[in-house]
Amino acid sequence: MAAAAKIVGRDGLAQLSMRGVADSLGVTAGALYRYYPSKQDLIIDFCRDAITDLRNRFDEIHRTTDDPLSAIRSMLKVYARFGLEDRDRFRMLFLENDQGLTAPLMEDEATLLPYRQLAEQVAKAATAGLIVTADSERSTQIIWGGVHGLVTLSSTFNDFDFGNVDQLVDEMIELFISGLSPQGASK
Numbered sequence: 643m644a645a646a647a648k649i650v651g652r653d654g655l656a657q658l659s660m661r662g663v664a665d666s667l668g669v670t671a672g673a674l675y676r677y678y679p680s681k682q683d684l685i686i687d688f689c690r691d692a693i694t695d696l697r698n699r700f701d702e703i704h705r706t707t708d709d710p711l712s713a714i715r716s717m718l719k720v721y722a723r724f725g726l727e728d729r730d731r732f733r734m735l736f737l738e739n740d741q742g743l744t745a746p747l748m749e750d751e752a753t754l755l756p757y758r759q760l761a762e763q764v765a766k767a768a769t770a771g772l773i774v775t776a777d778s779e780r781s782t783q784i785i786w787g788g789v790h791g792l793v794t795l796s797s798t799f800n801d802f803d804f805g806n807v808d809q810l811v812d813e814m815i816e817l818f819i820s821g822l823s824p825q826g827a828s829k
Contacts, residue, residue: 692731726793726807757782788818
C-alpha cells in the first residue's frame with residue numbers, strides 16, 4: 643500500500659492505477675486484483691490502516707494524560723508528526739481525497755475518533771476554565787485546521803523555507819492555547 647501512496651505523492655491520485663501499483667510491487671495486475679478488487683478498495687484499505695495508526699496514537703494520549711491542555715498539545719503534535727513522517731501517506735489520506743473514493747470510511751465512526759478525542763479534551767479544558775470559548779467544537783476545528791494547514795504547506799509548498807516545522811507547530815499550538823486562555827481571551 644505504501645507503493646500506492648508513493649505514486650499519489652509523486653503524481654497525484656488521478657494517476658494512480660492498479661497496473662502502476664502492481665508494476666511498482668513487481669507483481670502482475672491480476673495478482674493485485676486478487677487482494678483488492680478495485681482501486682477504491684486499495685485506497686480504502688490504505689486509508690483505514692493510516693487512520694488506525696493515528697487513532698492508536700491518540701488513544702494512548704487519551705488514556706494516559708489527565709490534564710486536558712497537555713492532551714491537546716500532545717494530540718496536535720502527534721497529528722503533525724503523523725503528517726510529516728510520511729508525507730505521501732498524508733497526501734493520499736487528506737489532500738487527494740476529492741474524488742469520493744474514501745467516502746465509505748466516513749460512515750465508520752472510528753474514522754473520526756481522533757478528532758472526537760481532541761474535541762473532548764478541548765471541551766474538558768473549557769469546562770475546567772483552562773480555556774475560554776463560546777463553542778468548543780468550533781475551537782477544535784480551528785486548532786486542528788491550523789496544524790493541518792502547517793503540515794500541508796510544509797509538505798506541498800517546496801519553494802518556501804519553513805525552517806524547523808516541528809518548532810513551528812509547537813509555536814502555533816502555544817499561540818492557540820494562549821489565545822484561548824482566560825488571560826488571552828480577555829485581551
